[in-house]
Amino acid sequence: MKDEITRDERIDNLKGMGCSRKRVEDARFTQGKGNYVDDVKLDGMLFGDFVRSPYAHARITNIDSAAALEVPGVLAVLTAKDLEPLGLHWMPTLAGDKQMVLADGKVLFQGQEVAFVVAEDRYAAADGIEAVEVDYEELPVIVDPFESLKSDVILREDTVDENGRPTDGAHGPRNHPNHIFTWEAGDKAPTEEVLANAEIVAEESMYYHRTHPCPLETCGCVASMDKVNGKLTLWGTFQAPHAIRTIVSLISGIEEHNIRVISPDIGGGFGNKVGAYPGYVCSVVASIVTGKPVKWIEDRMDNLMTTAFARDYWMKGKISATKEGKITGLHCHVTADHGGFDACADPTKFPAGFMNICTGSYDIPTAYLAVDGVYTNKAPGGVSYRCSFRVTEAVYFIERMIEVLAIKLNMDAAELRRINFIKKEQFPYKAALGWEYDSGDYHTAWDKALKTVDYEGLRAEQAQRVEDFKAGKTRKLMGIGLSFFTEIVGAGPVKNCDILGLGMFDSCEIRIHPTGSAIARLGTISQGQGHATTFAQILASEIGLPADSITIEEGDTDTAPYGLGTYGSRSTPVAGAATAMAGRKIRAKAQMIAAYLLEVHDNDVEFDVDRFVVKGAPERFKTMKEVAFAAYNQAIPGIEPGLEAVSYYDPPNMTYPFGAYVCVMDIDVDTGVPDIRRFYALDDCGTRINPMIIEGQVHGGLTEALAVALGQEIAYDDMGNCKTGTLMDFFLPTAWEVPNYETDYTVTPSPHHPIGAKGVGESPHVGGVPCFSNAVQDAFRAFGNTHTNMPHDHWRIWKTANELGLHD
């Protein structure tokens, strides 16, 4: 046979790894043809919605549903009393705590679910909600975690013994009724000793405010119990459909094979859709009770005020160094506000997530971290909003501590970073707080970033600006924000990562069809990341069939292999690895078939792009397409028919993407308005599968970083009223507020990942937040600022300027 096209053309035709292949999902998304959970419409479907508490802390003395049941279209009103006989009035959280499904005698946060009104449609449900009468007896409200730990108001009576003393929690002893856990990493005494004897110690307290992932599509589900065959089908906005199936089975007693969970298209998750919510439980119960499908969809206020917030960490740091700036020790204490229930979505053994990555990209020999979780009268959650578990908090902490130390040392913050980076030859690097970083080349990335933005030129310009400001020639200051981050993603090795006992492996199952096309199913679920595009590219390169001939399917637990879902940038590191490994199994079998067809020994053929060639005789080959056909139509001795494979991948380690970001900002001192002039983002996510998708992820992650740094918060007043429950006050930037991002990269593959990829979806958020924040803070450095808390909205920036005496 003669080749009509070149080898390079054959590679291009596959649209495999490295190709900026257009997203196959976009044809439907851009035409409004997506299929989201609210698009699921079933015969006779009912709608359920919640009566929610207007109070942040109150006892419920009575719930009267009589008038609601009179409202036309209202069929039922469920309360905790109805769920109690089923044992479903409380449910377990992912963090080992439990949470009320419906208020069991009291409420602990504003917006808490009190009763579930089931009606013929959502309009009748809304009217029914208005008609339910609930008698509340207000209780003292605690919105401050420090006050909570001193208060004699017990928020959770279910967590104390008869003497009011705290019982042990899921993570050990508790020292106060409102205390949830203490979690430690590193060495306390040695760290304290290093700090006590250090030449230089910088200290800072910082509050990483509460915010919210706010996906475009809110949370929701449709539960449909088929009483004839005993099967429950549950469609929902689930970032982890298999885990949801197992949890539903465990808490409802329905056997797992009788439950089918389907995540259809999901309109963004960012961590908000990892947990289990009362709406899911109530919909399932309502479907069982009524025998009809029941839909529950949050509105925007429900979403912002009740499902899964992020952050809310009060962090106290101490960092020590030599006079030359070599860091010798790091101490961090966190008071973590978890709200009324501990519903964090972290691997079970990590109640503060991977906060212990807080030594960052630096070679810090000694460190200690302690985190105290606290109950308050705020909504539960504590999810990882576009980051691996608490990594945004960790990176913000260290990138602020570096800046604070630079100020103390009167040193350039870029140089301080450079002299403390872990060196290329130190990888794999064992960090003081326990992690083993897989690979990195920080100096190269940093130098490239600083050179591209002309860092020295920027500093010179900034110095001139300060002079001009002092001379009254301008009212604008210039800030240069730096950040260098190391993430920890791809949870994770089953030996230390599980959620409720489910190991955090992931999976891929591939079926090759006779005509040389394929379907692959994974245990993950895309929420906009473009899995159908990128996973097909991995496979295309691994098995030599064009990506366009490979369907990727996720989200249906009846068809997809078991996996732990998509969050914490784990899809590529874990399921992507499973995909490559399953592809290699396909290739191994295909090689035997090809050898048989070519009448040579298995070892005498080798894989080349899209075919197996006889070694030394490249004109003799069988394409993968031909092999696929042979797998189904030839009786090959010793080989089963068909061409399928499945892989469950237990990663040997996490992956550690990193990056170098620079932001240049002009700040109007009089109005507090920042203007982002430039943003440069260099990401190293190891092997790059689809550069266009990476760039899209970086743009999105940076925009969410800008939001969080510059204004996005969930704020409460003293009475526990949420002040930011609508998009009028909860800051979602539009194209108008967003600067032009410059993206760049280096490539340092992960040594333990089959294709060397590390994951990128969350890096820009993790690195972006400190970068924007550092830019604001840096603008005021010349005037004595060391630290101010985010969010840097107009009035807080103005306040900084005001307190520094910059207004006349």
Added chain:
Amino acid sequence: MIPAAFEYYRPKDIEGVLAILEQHGDDARVMAGGHSLIPMMKLRMADVPHLIDLQDVGGLSGIEVTGDSIRLGALVTQAQIIDSAELTRAAPILREAALQIADPQVRYMGTIGGNVANGDPGNDMPGLMQCLDASFSLIGPDGAREVAARDFYEAAYMTDREDDEVLTAVTLPLPQGGYAYEKQKRKIGDYATAAAAVQITGQGGTCTSASIAMTNLSDTPIFSEDAGEALVGTTVDDAAIKAAMAAMLGDIDPTEDNRGPVAFKKHVAGVILRRAITRAWSRA
């Protein structure tokens, strides 16, 4: 966010509107673009059992520019204000202000009548209309009347308009001289942290008249006569601007909210006014 049930009416003429208003009293309300009213209904902060859509009512639209005045029908949208070349020539401040309201989608629906009748201190048009000394035409069961914009606003959501009256048009004298509408907001689509409307005339380098109004800094728009006075007869130098700022600060009464505390708002109000005066004067 689902409104309570309501009856929907779409009368063809103003008599039809007035008849429904008369029949249902407080329970009936007119709707123009619906972009303030519908959100309030969805939040169940406004209860409107009888909703009267004005879209088909004749005589409420159209922009008329004559030798000395401008008439805007109540249903003229913010987008139409932005798109009208004739209006922009006659009163460029209207376009400059309208472009700072919400976003294009809202501006296609939101009307001048709804914006000035709404009574929300966050709305931009009321302050602007006070600056331009506009008057509002109202019609009710007792006939038609005119109210000056400067006399119209009583408190948040409280205006001189009776519940059974409909606003049919906004009329303003042709603005003279330089102008500026300056607004600080947190993002596109946001109401003002502080906004200032300035229209100013001068002769031989001396200010001959100045009109100043502020938005979202009290529970009504604030027409600051004293601030304008402070500029008249001056060369609009730093001292005069400072005097105008001080006068304005004496008239406003901001409250703390998510946009910031009172001290911040006052400071920003001053800065915004200074910028508006400077820009307007440079165009005079």
